[in-house]
Amino acid sequence: MDWDKLRIFHAVADAGSLTHAGDTLHLSQSAVSRQIRALEESLGSTLFHRHARGLILTEQGELLFDATTAMTKRLDAAVARIRDSVEEVFGELRVTTTTGFGSLWLAKRLPKLYQKYPDLKIDLMLEENVLDLPMREADVAIRMKEPSQADLIRLRLMSVKMQLYAVRSYLDAHGTPRTMDDLGEHRLICQNTSSTQVSAGARLVRELMTHPIRSTLTVNNYFGVLQAVLNGLGVGVLPDYVTEDHPELIRVLDQVESNEVPVFLAYPEELRASRRIAAFREFITEQIMEKRQRQRDTS
Known part of the structure; x- marks a missing residue:
């Protein structure tokens, strides 16, 4: 199998266009087209459906693209290992x-x-x-x-561990919850349990939601939760590692936390x-x- 033709095929399949692949490979569109036709002839199969909107892989083309993708990743790994054989880190x-x-x-x-x-x-x-x-x-x-x-x-x-935090300005204005029942009078800031997150965090939020929480703000990542807590919007469920960089966070309800992650x-x-x-x-x-x-x- 001609490696150069496979390289050109992979670029065309990845770009979905002879022109874009040619730009990437620094080849003319006609040169790329000739190599693809030659590859199809050698395999006895059509690799692309051609239409006005571009190129779409045939079933045979999908099989070959899967193979060239795996080959490319293995070659990248080999190149990385070769480069890493020198002393410098770059x-x-x-x-x-x-x-x-x-x-x-x-x-x-x-x-x-x-x-x-x-x-x-x-x-x-x-x-x-x-x-x-x-x-x-x-x-x-x-x-x-x-x-x-x-x-x-x-x-x-x-x-x-996921724990509960707030800032002093919020606690001064709304009071510090001492029990889980007290939490019902506060706004809870957390990740939505339907968003992708570690299971321990989702379980803690589900447990908190079994209480009659007055108001909630759900965000799909902890960065958003942290920003809301720092701006005094409520009590937030956050990973404990954030306290190292944000000493202004005050832990509330010390007995409430997730399992270890x-x-x-x-x-x-x-x-x-x-x-x-x-x-x-x-x-x-x-x-x-x-x-x-x-x-x-x-x-």
Whole structure:
């Protein structure tokens, strides 16, 4: 099989257009078209349906595109490993984690990592969906549960609990709830239980909602919950790691909290020797250790 033709086919299938693929490959549209026709002739199959709105893969084209996609990801992994064989830490590192953890904890600490490794290029992907690390949808993940995928290296970082917080201005104006019944006289700010989140947090919110809460504000991520709490809108359900960067948060109803949520760092086995992964892993571990030390110093 001609690798060059496969590369051109993959670009066309990805772009859905001969012209756009040609721009990406720095080839003319006619040259791209000739390569696609030659590939179809060699396979004895039509790979694209052609119409005025662009190109659509046939069933045979879908099969080949799946194969070239897997090949591309494996080649990317090989290139990453080769580049990581040198001493310097540089290049792109794709990190995935939840919107809450990424925006409220990780992003604030990245300047320290860039100070140490200024040539690192981090692509931070914040979403609740679990990306496929073995298929190289990301290089490293920080997840709020132990990863179940095979061929991953796992490191437990810490545990998190969801607890109730408010700010002084709100408590001065509305009073501090002392019991769960008191909470019914306050506005509860939380993630909607139908939004994607860790199960422990959703269970706590469902439990709180069994009480006659006077007013609620639901947001689909913890960043929004935090902003509402900081602006004095009510009592919010937040992960306990936010208190380190926001000492103005006051915990209320100390007896109310979720079960522990384990936080894991994970990356593919094939990236075990990656310098970038090692640098990121050591950085995260150092940040967690410093956090624990500060907690001991203030306790």
